[in-house]
Amino acid sequence: MPPSGALLALGFRPFFTLAAPFAAVAILAWAIIYAHAPTSTPGGLPAMLWHGHEMVYGFAHAAIAGFLLTAVANWTGVGTIRGPALAALAALWLTARLAYLLPSGAALAFGAAADLLFGVGLLVAIAAPVVRVRQWRQLGLLTKVALLPLANALCYAGALGHLPQGTYWGLYAGLYLVLAVLFTVARRIMPFFIERGVPGAFTPRNRRWIDLASLALFLVWALLDILTRQSQLVAWLSVGLVVVHAWRLWDWHTPGIWQRPLLWSLYVGYGFLVLGFLLKALSIWAGIWPSLAVHAFAVGGIGLIAIGMMARVSLAHTGRDPLAPPRILTPIFSLVLLAAVLRVVAPLAWPAHYQLWIGASQVLWIAGFAIFSFRFLPMLARPRIDGRPG
Numbered sequence: 001m002p003p004s005g006a007l008l009a010l011g012f013r014p015f016f017t018l019a020a021p022f023a024a025v026a027i028l029a030w031a032i033i034y035a036h037a038p039t040s041t042p043g044g045l046p047a048m049l050w051h052g053h054e055m056v057y058g059f060a061h062a063a064i065a066g067f068l069l070t071a072v073a074n075w076t077g078v079g080t081i082r083g084p085a086l087a088a089l090a091a092l093w094l095t096a097r098l099a100y101l102l103p104s105g106a107a108l109a110f111g112a113a114a115d116l117l118f119g120v121g122l123l124v125a126i127a128a129p130v131v132r133v134r135q136w137r138q139l140g141l142l143t144k145v146a147l148l149p150l151a152n153a154l155c156y157a158g159a160l161g162h163l164p165q166g167t168y169w170g171l172y173a174g175l176y177l178v179l180a181v182l183f184t185v186a187r188r189i190m191p192f193f194i195e196r197g198v199p200g201a202f203t204p205r206n207r208r209w210i211d212l213a214s215l216a217l218f219l220v221w222a223l224l225d226i227l228t229r230q231s232q233l234v235a236w237l238s239v240g241l242v243v244v245h246a247w248r249l250w251d252w253h254t255p256g257i258w259q260r261p262l263l264w265s266l267y268v269g270y271g272f273l274v275l276g277f278l279l280k281a282l283s284i285w286a287g288i289w290p291s292l293a294v295h296a297f298a299v300g301g302i303g304l305i306a307i308g309m310m311a312r313v314s315l316a317h318t319g320r321d322p323l324a325p326p327r328i329l330t331p332i333f334s335l336v337l338l339a340a341v342l343r344v345v346a347p348l349a350w351p352a353h354y355q356l357w358i359g360a361s362q363v364l365w366i367a368g369f370a371i372f373s374f375r376f377l378p379m380l381a382r383p384r385i386d387g388r389p390g
Helices: 012-036 047-076 083-101 104-133 136-159 166-197 208-227 231-252 255-259 261-285 290-316 329-349 351-380
Strands: none
Touching (some): 012 290, 012 351, 047 136, 047 166, 047 290, 083 104, 166 208, 166 231, 166 261, 166 290, 208 231, 255 261, 290 351
16 A cells, blocks of 8 residues: 555544644643633633533544554444545544634534534444444444534534533533543553563453443433432432442552553553542532543543553554563653642642642643654554555
């Protein structure tokens, strides 16, 4: 395959190429916005809403797209879109991001159209192979992907003035749907990666009751948190989610994880999701900032898991050995981890320096994703080193 066609050979290539630098650029833009405290962004959205929306429906959605377009092809044995169709899907995502640079009167409507078409297009692209081979066990994951553009539509409806609660419903529904996708994917792949990636023999344990309890508790938790004011019940459900997910992490733990950056990044990222539930309960019972739970989910959980998965998939699907990754991965993952610690943990210990922790976290996040982009984007743009397609 000529280098010019490699970028569109498989879904992870264009979407990781977009997601990684966007993660750095979007937080750089947010750092500037946050420092100068304007009331709105160039596209006309309130500044805080733009930041949340673009990290959920921009960065996270692109990372999910790259992973699922690649994984579904492996799971079903049927190729997903590539070439012009893949380019068109990536162009829709990019158009939605760039629409904010238009005059505010046109930006939201134009961006919304592109963004929602991207969400629907992604669903169709990953559903087609599943339906073709009748792999109905994927329906739970497809349902989560299908709900993402619906949640995004709520967010845009609120921003355009058509639904008063739409921005809140849409933003938090989007965040929680991303978490639901991460939990589903992590349950499938992390035990497999751990078993085959650690030195020595180890088989992670998966308990059926944890699988069922985590799904049921999370569904009720998310619905109550978004749609009701049952804060005490949400707090208790949060504790329940801490227990089941911490138990799962215990069942998956072996010391060999800490010798492999492509394992510990995913494991620690999952740990931040557990911390997010704990902080959610404490925000209700102890009055700590609710934003700490949100950023435990977003910076520590989504950030570490996304960059860890992008690294692993990029290495494996360009013909490289994930068990012998580039040494630069440890510093990259460490930067994102420290960004999460400063954004989530440091304010609890030293609240007087809250603004400092936010600024330092932004710098570390930008550095981590910028270095990742510098190292991995050339890899994504070139054919596999083993000559195989993909």
